[in-house]
Amino acid sequence: MVEQLLNALTLAGLLFLVSAGLSLVFGILRVVNFAHGVFYMLGAYLGFTTVALSGAFWPALVAVPLVVGTLGALIESSTLRFIYRRPPIYQLLLTFGLALILEEGVRILYGPTAKGIDPPAYLEGAVRLGSLQYPRYRLFVVALGLVVAAAVWLFLRRTRAGLVIRAVAQNSEMADCLGADVARVRTLVFGAACALAGLGGVAAAPMTTAYLGMGIGVIVDAFVVVVIGGLGSIGGSMAGSLIVGAAQTWGAFYLPETAMVIMYAVMGAILIFRPWGLFGEPE
Amino acid sequence: MRRRDFLTMAAVGGLGAGLGVPAFLRRAAAATPIKIGMPAALSGGYAQYGIQAKRAAELFAKDITAKGGVLGRPVEFLYEDTAGDPATAVRKAQKLVEKDGVKFLTGIALSSEALAVSAKCPEWKVIFMSTINGAGSLTAKAWNRYFFRVNTSGPMGARAISLYLAEGPMKRFFALGSDYAWGRDSVASFTTQITAAKKEIVGTDYPPVGTKDFASYIAKIRQSRADGVYLALPGQDATIYLKQAHQFGLNQEVKPIMEILELENMKAVGDAMVGAIGSSRYPFTVDTPRNRDFVKRFHALHGLYPDMFDGETYEGLEWLAQVIQKAGTDDVEKVIDTWEDSSYEGLEGPFFMRKCDHQAVQLGFAVEAVKDPKYPHPVPKILATYPGEKVTPKCRSEDFS
Numbered sequence: 205m206v207e208q209l210l211n212a213l214t215l216a217g218l219l220f221l222v223s224a225g226l227s228l229v230f231g232i233l234r235v236v237n238f239a240h241g242v243f244y245m246l247g248a249y250l251g252f253t254t255v256a257l258s259g260a261f262w263p264a265l266v267a268v269p270l271v272v273g274t275l276g277a278l279i280e281s282s283t284l285r286f287i288y289r290r291p292p293i294y295q296l297l298l299t300f301g302l303a304l305i306l307e308e309g310v311r312i313l314y315g316p317t318a319k320g321i322d323p324p325a326y327l328e329g330a331v332r333l334g335s336l337q338y339p340r341y342r343l344f345v346v347a348l349g350l351v352v353a354a355a356v357w358l359f360l361r362r363t364r365a366g367l368v369i370r371a372v373a374q375n376s377e378m379a380d381c382l383g384a385d386v387a388r389v390r391t392l393v394f395g396a397a398c399a400l401a402g403l404g405g406v407a408a409a410p411m412t413t414a415y416l417g418m419g420i421g422v423i424v425d426a427f428v429v430v431v432i433g434g435l436g437s438i439g440g441s442m443a444g445s446l447i448v449g450a451a452q453t454w455g456a457f458y459l460p461e462t463a464m465v466i467m468y469a470v471m472g473a474i475l476i477f478r479p480w481g482l483f484g485e486p487e
Numbered sequence: 488m489r490r491r492d493f494l495t496m497a498a499v500g501g502l503g504a505g506l507g508v509p510a511f512l513r514r515a516a517a518a519t520p521i522k523i524g525m526p527a528a529l530s531g532g533y534a535q536y537g538i539q540a541k542r543a544a545e546l547f548a549k550d551i552t553a554k555g556g557v558l559g560r561p562v563e564f565l566y567e568d569t570a571g572d573p574a575t576a577v578r579k580a581q582k583l584v585e586k587d588g589v590k591f592l593t594g595i596a597l598s599s600e601a602l603a604v605s606a607k608c609p610e611w612k613v614i615f616m617s618t619i620n621g622a623g624s625l626t627a628k629a630w631n632r633y634f635f636r637v638n639t640s641g642p643m644g645a646r647a648i649s650l651y652l653a654e655g656p657m658k659r660f661f662a663l664g665s666d667y668a669w670g671r672d673s674v675a676s677f678t679t680q681i682t683a684a685k686k687e688i689v690g691t692d693y694p695p696v697g698t699k700d701f702a703s704y705i706a707k708i709r710q711s712r713a714d715g716v717y718l719a720l721p722g723q724d725a726t727i728y729l730k731q732a733h734q735f736g737l738n739q740e741v742k743p744i745m746e747i748l749e750l751e752n753m754k755a756v757g758d759a760m761v762g763a764i765g766s767s768r769y770p771f772t773v774d775t776p777r778n779r780d781f782v783k784r785f786h787a788l789h790g791l792y793p794d795m796f797d798g799e800t801y802e803g804l805e806w807l808a809q810v811i812q813k814a815g816t817d818d819v820e821k822v823i824d825t826w827e828d829s830s831y832e833g834l835e836g837p838f839f840m841r842k843c844d845h846q847a848v849q850l851g852f853a854v855e856a857v858k859d860p861k862y863p864h865p866v867p868k869i870l871a872t873y874p875g876e877k878v879t880p881k882c883r884s885e886d887f888s
Contacts, residue, residue, distance in 0.1 A: 211702035308530060316535040318726050318755035323734075330736045339734035342702075411734070412699055412727045413755050417532040421697050456703035460692050 207336050208453055214342045214411075216449030217349020221404030222422050223429040224356060224441045225397030231373040231436025232393045235284060235295045239302040241423030243398040247272050247405025248414035249310055252319040261324040261410075268406045269399035276398025280391050303419070311416055318415035345407050352403070353442050360438060369393060373436055425452075428471050434484020443482050520563035521556075521817050523804070524583030525594030526576050526604070533571035533596050535722060535751050536619055536796055540594035541566060543618075543800035546788050557808045558815070565589060569600060576600035577607060584611045590819050591616065593803060598622035598669060608633035612819055618803040619796045621669060621747075623676075623885030626844040630883055632823060635845040637803035637838070638796075639878075641669060642885045644746060644766035645676040646878045647851030648717075651764075651871050653684035657714035657742065660686060663704060663728070664719040666693040673719035673746050676885070681717075689713050696721065701728045705735050718765075719746040726755045733759035748854050750794040753865040760856045760865050767854045769798035770867040773835040781834050792862065798834055806831040806838065839875065843882035851878030 226240045247268050254264035279302065287294045322328070323341040330337040360366035371379040372389045380386045404422075405414070412418065429448050433440025448467055455463030480486045525544060527537030544564045551562050565587055567579035576595060583589040592608070593616040595601050601620035608615045609631050617625060617634070621641035625634060639647075652660075662677060664670030670693060678688050690711040692704055708716050720728055725745065729752065732738050738759065745752075745765030753760050771782055771793045781801065785793045793801075807826075811817050814825040827842040839848045851874075854867035880887050 207706055208703065211700070211706075214702070215700050311530065311534060316538050317751055318723060320726075320730065320755045320757050322757070330734070337736055339736075341734060408699075411731060413723075413730055415723050415726070415755070416534070417697070417723070418699075421699055452700065453703050456694065457706060460694075464695055 206333070207338065208457055210338055210342065210346065211453040212446070212450040213346045213349070214449075215452060216445040217345050218404055218408050219422075219425055219429055219445040219448055220349050220353055220441055221400050221407065223426040223433070223445055224353075224438055225400040226423075226426050227430045227433070227436055227438065227441045228393055229397045230430070232369060232376075233280075233284070233288070233390050235288075235299065236292075237397075238296065238299040238423070239279075239306065240299075240397070240401055240426065241419030241421075242303045242306045243272050243276060243401040243419075244405040244408070244422050245310065245414070245416070245419035246275070246306065247402030248321075248409040248412075248418060249314055249319065249405075250402070251406035251409045252314075252321050252414050255321050261321070261327075264321075264406050265403070269403040272402030272405075273395040273399030277391050277395030279398075280394035284394070285387070285390070307416065307419065314414075316416065318413040319409075320413045321409040323410040341410055345411070348407055349445075352400070353438075356400075357438055357442075425467075428467055430481075431471050432474050432481060434481025437481070437483040440481050440483030518560055520561045521558070521591075521811065522563050522565060522587060522589045523591045523593060523807075524565050524567070524580065524587065524589035526567045526569050526579040526583060526592065526600075527594040528571035528596040528600070529566065529568040531570040531572075532723070536596035537569070537571075537594065539794050539796040540596070540619065540800045542785075542789055543793075543797045544594065544804060546785055547801055547804040549788065550784070551808060557811050558817070562808070566594075569595070571597055571600065573597070573600045573603040577603050580604045580607065581611070584613050589613065590817055591807065593618055593807075594800065595620065598625065601625055602629055605629060605631065605634045614807075614819055614822060616803050616807055618800040623672065623880070626846040627880075627883050627885050630844050632845075633819075635826065635840065635847075637806060637847045638799040639766075639768040639849060639851065640846065640880075641673055641746070642676055642880050642887075643851055643878045644768065645673055645680065646880070646887060647871075647873055648744060648746075648764070648766040648853055649677060649680035649684065650851075650873055650877065651853035652681060652686065652715070652744070658686055659689045659711070659713045659715075660744075661690045661692075661708045661711050661713040661716045661741070662688055662719075663692050663694065663708070663716055665721055665724055666695050669721070670696075670719045672885075674717070677717050677719075677746075680887075694720075694724070696724065698724055699727065701731050702735070704728075705732055705737050708732075708741055709735075709737055713741050715742040715744045717744045717746070722749065722751055725749075726752050729756045729760055729763065738762060747795065748856060748867055750792065750864070750867075753856055753867075757864065758858065761858050762856065764853065764855045764870065767852045767867050768795040769793075769802075769835060770795075770852055770854050770869055771798060772866055772868065773852075775835060777832070778834040792866070802831075802833045802838070806833070806840075837875075841879075841882070846879060848875035848879045850875060 222244050229237050250268045251264040254267050327341045327344050330339050368384050376386050429444035433444030451467040455466040527540045529537045569576040569579050591614050598620045605615050615634050617636040618638050623642040626636050662674045664674035743763040748765030748767050810826045814821045826840050829840050831838040836850045853871040855870050856865040857868040859866050
């Protein structure tokens with residue numbers, strides 16, 4: 205029981221890192237970013253490179269989000285910026301195209317073989333919790349998820365920059381009139397969202413290895429999280445990640461044949477009874 | 488037909504018969520290349536398999552050119568990317584056949600693609616040589632005269648590892664198969680054979696393809712107190728399972744038994760893979776003079792060691808070239824007749840192409856992943872070798888008795 209709870213929290217931690225950015229980007233930019241999962245994959249691969257170059261895990265945890273975030277900001281200001289006023293189909297084509305280009309780019313650069321990363325030595329192996337043996341690294345991922353969730357929440361609620369971001373999310377035109385630099389906010393938020401996804405990728409790599417297609421796998425779950433939690437809401441991302449994490453781990457354990465169904469059933473129920481999500485606001 | 492036309496044609500015909508054609512023209516005609524089409528998965532999630540086929544073809548092209556080609560003609564490979572999608576595979580194969588005039592298709596990565604393409608070959612009148620595809624049905628229900636399988640099939644692999652386990656001390660097994668045809672079929676085949684050997688299956692689960700977190704399954708496998716866990720998970724899923732089971736400390740308690748023990752997994756998982764056992768279609772560590780030489784040449788060209796389908800594809804191409812040479816023509820029907828009931832000395836041992844379902848009878852291997860200071864990653868060590876007759880199913884069937 206405790207083991208399943210920890211498993212659910214591990215998965216929820218990783219899902220939060222990805223879905224928080226997806227949700228933020230939608231809240232601020234009104235763009236459904238299909239390329240978001242690719243930044244998660246990019247994080248994992250760059251994590252592999254950083255670990256290979258530096259010989260240690262910690263530098264990757266700092267350097268990779270910075271690199272992925274910068275890349276994200278560059279992509280926003282060089283492509284997405286020009287299509288905000290176009291019909292949504294353009295966003296779909298653009299972000300989907302970006303996802304394909306980046307994914308094949310990674311394949312050409314790294315080849316088709318998955319790349320394994322070892323966790324740092326003192327997070328190797330399992331720790332004994334009562335009768336239970338649990339991998340140290342997973343406990344670290346749980347902690348990382350909690351710390352980042354708290355940090356993002358505090359940033360948005362308690363800082364001036366967070367206030368501006370929330371203002372742009374609520375009404376970008378009004379925020380513009382009041383003197384907020386909306387274009388800059390968009391670029392920075394997109395970059396920050398990509399950085400979070402990159403961090404998720406680095407954190408996931410020791411558990412899953414870095415492999416092609418990991419972005420597509422995670423983006424489907426992240427969409428479910430965002431639909432359940434509510435688009436644009438960080439609290440919703442936290443709640444949604446916990447629900448999806450729990451549905452997947454408990455489902456696989458107790459009802460393996462219907463594990464996938466449970467997650468989508470929850471999403472379906474939300475869409476019927478509360479289409480704006482648990483923490484979203486009706487438009 | 489007017490008289491003059493008749494004369495012209497007769498003259499041309501006479502010339503063409505070789506009476507007056509200058510030698511250089513005749514040689515040019517004889518040197519049209521033999522084209523081999525490879526609609527392989529070169530991008531997407533299964534690219535590792537298509538890329539193996541391509542690597543093998545590149546080495547083979549180099550070797551055969553050095554030998555002066557086949558029937559004195561050069562061999563030319565035409566690659567198309569299917570991205571692992573059956574509909575695309577059929578479209579690309581059709582393009583190769585109809586536009587490029589290819590008579591031989593190979594390099595197809597997935598069984599789903601292979602089933603779709605194989606069904607078209609009687610209509611196109613081209614040979615499809617499988618060097619990768621595992622699905623038993625390709626040489627059973629879905630078989631046709633134009634399909635040849637040079638590689639070890641899925642049921643043959645399951646047979647080899649079951650024979651090995653039947654003699655071993657492990658008694659209780661958990662079976663974990665990906666939730667699609669190959670995973671479920673392999674688990675069914677393993678269950679039948681292992682219970683026949685008086686062993687016990689203590690649990691079965693079918694995680695969805697692309698599972699990222701195996702923690703729940705790992706907990707269940709631990710609770711089942713099995714001695715070994717049989718894994719029919721495709722490439723990446725197997726890598727993730729092994730990595731996570733290692734972190735949970737499960738691999739020491741419950742031995743991983745792989746349906747296919749691939750180098751790809753060993754490279755990605757690293758030392759955590761050591762101790763895993765399984766069957767192998769082609770373990771590159773086989774110690775025969777032919778194979779030692781092949782591994783050396785492969786490494787010189789590509790800078791890495793050949794994985795299962797590098798070896799199997801190279802063998803297929805070499806055998807096909809020998810058959811065309813023996814037939815004295817690349818005419819499809821004559822090549823088929825020549826290939827049936829013929830033998831070939833492969834890299835790891837003898838091959839025999841049986842006529843009844845075109846399944847190549849060959850050695851079966853049980854292997855273990857071990858550390859060897861000579862290599863940068865774990866490598867397969869051969870635990871047991873079984874003769875072809877013991878691991879090949881009955882004709883046009885997936886069953887052994």
